[in-house]
Amino acid sequence: MTEAPPPDAGRIVFLATSPRVALGLLSWPAWETLRAADVVFAADAEHPHIPYVEQATGAVVALPDHSPAMAAERLLEAATPSRTVVWLAEDEEFDEELAVALGNRLVNLASAALPELEVLPGSYDLPGAHLLDLVDVMNRLRSPGGCPWDAEQTHASLVKYLLEEAYEAVETIEDGDPLTPGPGRDALREELGDVLLQVMFHSRIAEEHESDPFSVDDVADGIVAKLIRRHPHVFGDVDAPTAEHVAANWEQIKAEEKQRASVTEGVPMTQPALALAAKLASRVRKAGLAVPAGPAPDLPETADELGEQLLATAVAAAAAGWDPEEALRTAARRYRDRVITAEVEVARG
Template sequence: MTDEAPATPGRIVLLTVSHRVAPGLLSWPAWQTLRAADRVLCADGAHPLLPYLREAGITVESGITAEAGVPAPAALTALDLVDECAGGRTVVVIPSGGGDGEGAGEGALTDGLARLAGSGRVQMPDLELLPGSYDLPGARLLDLVHVMDRIRRECPWSSTQTHKGLAKYGIEEAYELVEAIEDGDGDELREELGDVLLQVVFHARIAQDGLEEEEGREPFSIDDVAATIVEKLIHRHPHVFGDETAETPEDVKAHWLRTKAVEKQRDSVTDGVPLGQPGLALASKLAGRVRTAGLDVELPSGDGIGYELLAMAVRAEEAGIDPETALRAAARTYRDAIRTAETGGAATG
């Protein structure tokens, strides 16, 4: 008497795709698996991938196209799937295309398969998770653009905002970002970077609408914003994208300043310095422009603390110190001293 060879268990493949990648763009292993499969199932009859698969000659059974007498994918249980794999057959399951994570049906299906595998009563087919498409770096930015677009359309507050109305938030978020950097808190830094990024996407979405307050200005989108900065970065980094060389940070800065001078065609080294920035930062920026241009400009003399602060800011810039950062650091130490005094006062009072 000879032992019978065990039946070939077959294979269940859960084929996942990213909704951030254009439908139909699949990896080669995914196409190979789909073409070789005995049955391809998708409970979502509106899945964006289905037209491309059918155009490629792959039969896909969905909840609205299942043949008479054959259970629709949405009705299949985990045990049904296991039975479908009998004799070494391969069944590919395509989850719903609703976004991140599994749909409710696929979640129940995978849970059921896990329970069957743990029961030990059923010979399980091989289970495989096959990514058919992958998110590229920056893919979640597409989600941000999509969410912002919907909020702009449907939120009563966001739909009425203007560039001028949001300006103060840009300043606040920038300061909060600086504070997170100085605190050295990685979680806080990530959150504040997101808040600053939101301001960029929000303003770009407003510009896309072409508001009345901007009459005469061409609307633009977040893609136009990104294209502009990409073009600028490439143009200002000829040592990376061109034939020039730069071996030190000073070389890079020299490239940058020369390129900016040609682009802006400024009449003065002070052109482009925003006067609305904090006073110490403004004084430092002006001093840096003077030093870079090699100009010999005497500091204006006058009475009052303003001229003293100006002189200190220029001295700091010459020493390579950001006066704003230095003052904030000193102010934070002062704040800690105040809290210590308050705590001591409370204890003795």
């Protein structure tokens, strides 16, 4: 069992803070320790917390030219019995070497009143705080002196990467066993990071617009407001006991927000043709419209058989020199036009 230090032993406190928390926002124990400290040290006079600490407690002693070993000697000299010394941690590598140097010197000291070493968290990362690191990196890449390739990109030039990263994330989910710890789950984490990068990249480009800039904060504000509006059963007093109720409420709220003249509005016509056809059919079905999509086919009995039938059709079309993707997209566009016509007829009565 480790013996407790004598009551009059000195203290050396490493005060650790998060760079993702606003400067000057420290925990109450941190401020209590700083106010009671006999001396506060920092490795650099430019430590971001120094102005706030000096306002509350007095001067901070900076040791800009000290090695970790030299800094350890200064701390031990100051941490005489009954005195508290605080070290404002910042540089992880330097602080680790300083801690090792302190430990080595304490082992070799024969004094009965060795100073107590303590690590005190002064601030903590909130969930999502590491997104601020991504903001900083993206700003560095797009700013003068950053990356020439990143600086040249536009919303249009990044479209292909946005699609590729989304498809790669989907493939990882479908083929990579994302629920089991291991390579599949690791791959999903990486792919989601790539998707997040695209959002951050587009937001950073948008921030540079001369007349109508918006930032990633504006993007986040928009989706937060939308989620709250469309979840009145969570943030309001609407009753939605099942997922079906939630979906119905979502569609109703969305329709009221968008005030669209047609159920086909908001359907991306550039998405893969099969997904496009299915989306249009879903919108038409939910709207209760009767719009034929061509001759009724003879469907097979299982989804696997349907997949084989679609595959065989695509292979046969390609062998005949046709582009099945383009053929289906063209048919889907004609179907969209028929839906709009049907809506106009219904509106006329």
